[in-house]
Amino acid sequence: MADFVELQPGMRVxxxxxxxxxxxxxxxxxxxxxxxxxLIDIPRLDGEDLFLKPGQQLKMFVQxxxxxxxxxxxxxxxxxxxxxxxxxxxxxxxxxxxxxxxxSIPAVIxxxxxxxxxxxxxxxxxxxxEEPLTEEVTILDLSGGGARxxxxxELAVGTQLELKFPTDRRSLRLTAEVVRVTATETARxxxxxxxxxxxxxxxRGDQDEIVRFVFQKQREFSQRGVA
Numbered sequence: 575m576a577d578f579v580e581l582q583p584g585m586r587v588x589x590x591x592x593x594x595x596x597x598x599x600x601x602x603x604x605x606x607x608x609x610x611x612x613l614i615d616i617p618r619l620d621g622e623d624l625f626l627k628p629g630q631q632l633k634m635f636v637q638x639x640x641x642x643x644x645x646x647x648x649x650x651x652x653x654x655x656x657x658x659x660x661x662x663x664x665x666x667x668x669x670x671x672x673x674x675x676x677x678s679i680p681a682v683i684x685x686x687x688x689x690x691x692x693x694x695x696x697x698x699x700x701x702x703x704e705e706p707l708t709e710e711v712t713i714l715d716l717s718g719g720g721a722r723x724x725x726x727x728e729l730a731v732g733t734q735l736e737l738k739f740p741t742d743r744r745s746l747r748l749t750a751e752v753v754r755v756t757a758t759e760t761a762r763x764x765x766x767x768x769x770x771x772x773x774x775x776x777x778r779g780d781q782d783e784i785v786r787f788v789f790q791k792q793r794e795f796s797q798r799g800v801a
Contacts, residue, residue, distance in 0.1 A: 581607055581636065581661070586778075588635045589617045589624060599635075599785070600624045602656070611650055612658040620786065626652040634661075677791060679713040681723065681739035713739055718785040720750065720772040728767045729755060737771065741787040749774050 581604055588599040600617030607613070617624040626632065630649045647658040685707040711723045721737065729735075733752040738745065750771040758766050773781075 581612065583607065585636060587614060587617075590633060590635075591619065592624075601782075605655060610657070611660055612647060614656050614658065616652070616654070616656060626656055628652065632658065677713070677716065679716065679739050681711050681713050681737055682708060683711055683723075683725075684708050684736040684738075685729075685733060714768065716784065716788055718773075718781045718788070720753075720770065722768055722770050725767045725769055728757060729769045731755060733769075734774075735771070741783055742790070743783065743787070746780055746783065748776055748780060 583604050583606060585604045587602050587604060589602060590599055600619040602614045602617040605613045605615060616626075626649050628649055628651055631646060632649055633644065633646050635644050645661040647661045650657040650659055709726060711725050713721050713723045715722045723737075729752045731752055731754065735750055735752070736747060737750050738747045740746070750773050752769050753772050754770040756768045756770075758768075760766050
């Protein structure tokens with residue numbers, strides 16, 4: 575196996591739907607890697623198993639150390655689990671591991687204000703400065719890996735924040751980091767700030783809920799002829 579494909583048991587791999595990535599990604603877990611090949615669980619999406627047969631070529635994506643890698647392999651056998659040949663050369667890809675949907679969702683961000691050096695503990699004014707900053711924002715697009723949102727203030731790259739927003743099933747509370755910011759002038763001469771955020775320490779259940787929500791909205795938009 576190529577030495578830069580650092581697959582390990584327990585890693586999650588994503589397999590694009592045969593209907594195209596826009597239809598979703600089937601999720602699986604690496605169970606074993608040895609000279610016999612790569613053993614994974616049957617990929618599943620919304621409770622549906624992905625039907626595979628021996629000899630079939632399979633494209634997969636895996637995130638390693640924050641980077642997304644794409645690699646291909648061939649199915650050796652598929653029963654209760656899937657045995658694949660040793661993957662070929664992996665390549666780093668800029669493709670998002672999750673389909674990103676443009677929409678508009680009201681949300682709230684909370685940012686912890688850093689404590690100022692040299693502040694007097696008895697100064698009541700300084701205590702007010704240390705209160706978390708809360709702001710109502712609008713999510714403009716969303717994926718299982720992050721979100722782009724419109725804010726009233728310009729957030730610095732590297733800002734750590736908590737993001738709260740609802741799906742059609744429940745409310746999510748996630749931690750995120752600002753990775754890019756943009757600013758554009760409005761028709762009225764003002765400035766609109768947009769922050770591109772990456773989710774950090776997101777649990778699988780929350781990520782799966784976002785992916786499910788995004789694809790559900792995409793189907794609804796398609797049925798209405800919006801997308």
